[in-house]
Amino acid sequence: MPIQTDIVGKWNFVSSEGFDEYLKEVGVGWAVRTIATKTKPTLEFTVKGDDWTMNSNSTFKNYTIKWQLGTACDEKTADGRDVSSVFSIENDRLVQVETGKGGGKDSRIERYIENGKLVIVCVCNGVKCTRVYEKAT
Template identity: 80%
Template sequence: MPIQTDIAGKWNYVSAENFDEYMKEVGIGWAVRTIANKTKPTLEFTVSGDDWTMNSNSTFKNYTLKWTIGKQFDEKTADGRDVSNLFTIENDRLVQIETGKNGGKDSRIERYIENGKLYIVCTSSNVKCTRIYAKA
């Protein structure tokens, strides 16, 4: 099934690898990193054609991101960075290109389903982080 169908619904946090190093690389301060490393967010995706919504809920912060595939937009991330985003679908992966503003770092974030799990791979410069979620 396509990513649009497979990703829809709720996902529970399972694990993260190299998350703190990735957050350091994109310029997130110690206090926010410390909290973010301890949270286990639940993600919920809804898809209607090219219009997508992702809700991230945790004990620390709830955050909603809405986008249209192929349309660039500006955003203040949940951790406070100013970025420009562009979402596309490549090889059945949801790809987010996050371009840092005001001297901020760029990131490529790929989301894909493998063996029933949601993988989120975040890369900035040569620092790579993988977060894994299981369907709720």
């Protein structure tokens, strides 16, 4: 099934690799990185027509982003950066390209389903982070 239907629903955090290094590369300070790397968020995706929503809920912070494919949207990321994001679908992956504002760094985030799990790969200047979630029951 396509990513538009596979991603819909709630996802529980399973694991993370390279998250602190990625956050450091995109310019997130030590205090926020320390908290963020200990956080195990639950993600929830909804798709209604052209409107997509992702909610990230954790004990640290709740965060929501809404978008339409191919349309730039300005956002303040959960870690406090100001970016402009454009979402697209490439090879059955939900791709988010973040363009940093005010000297901020650019980043690429790919979300896809592999073996029933949601895999999120974040890359900034060659620094890569992989986070894995499983569907909530």
